[in-house]
Amino acid sequence: MSMTTEAPVTRDARDLLTAEELAAVSATVQLNNPGMALSVAESIVLEALKFEAACAFNPGARLKPSRVVDEGWHALILHTRIKARLAERLGLFVHHVPEAPDTSRHDPHALAQTQDAIRAAGYTPVSTMWGGPTDTSIPVAASCEHSPAPPEGTCTGDCGNTGPN
Template sequence: MSVQHDTTAPAETGARHLIGEREFEAVTAAVRTNNPGMSDDVAARIVAEALAFVDACAKPHSRGLRPSRTVDEGWHALILHTRVYAELCGRLGRFVHHVPEPPNPGRYDAGELERTQLAIATAGYRPDPLLWLPPTDTTIPVAASCQHSDGPEGTCTGDPDGDGSGGPN
């Protein structure tokens, strides 16, 4: 099974309900602040997709899922809102650790992003294809400057210490 990419991205992935409206707006504002000139709509789509990503990562047997560079921008903004993120992970039943690495397009594996999108779809969301482009694509430029690839723990880790290829988090 493969993920179909089309140019008609959904306005929302449906994951906004995972946090309150006030919290969603605060996280979205952080994405906009880090990315001057980004529209409110794009920032909201990135945050909604990051929420769907975290939900998929929290599911059993989901280790090693990886965000695109664009979705990672939303994940970073969520993590910066520590109470919101901790409460979200608590409701999802598993804390999802972030294990970043320096960017290296040579490590990019399209299959990893496809597998992650399939996990998001399995979790009940419709992945936004324009947010899952390769790290070299600049259709939606973002400030996020880390990459995630296969390592001892992968990117989504249920390890209580949060240790991965980048060390303790």
């Protein structure tokens, strides 16, 4: 008897928003980053969507975006109607925990864990978008990394800490 294994389904983050919604959020990234090419802004938003999906599929995990992806996530958060529709599609509203920038809290394992969660959710992270807080190869206005809020009732310590539990 031979066993066949199917390749994992690869999802496209573009399927999470309409073309109009993606354009609106990408335009916000561009507005916050004068001179940024639309293709770069859109790529940042697509990574933020993958992050959002990974958080929705792993509600107890302490996932976090890179500084670059955080730029796209903040733009998405500003579009509350789009974010609400996305939450309906994903089955969970991912909350944001605002924190003051502090690169000393950076945990490189958290970014790797987040990329693993993105892969597990069926998406392929773009590695160049997932550098640490001092990586400026993709210049963005965001100066920090944030994490989604833990599910209600699960916080047992510093709920603003961006590191994994």
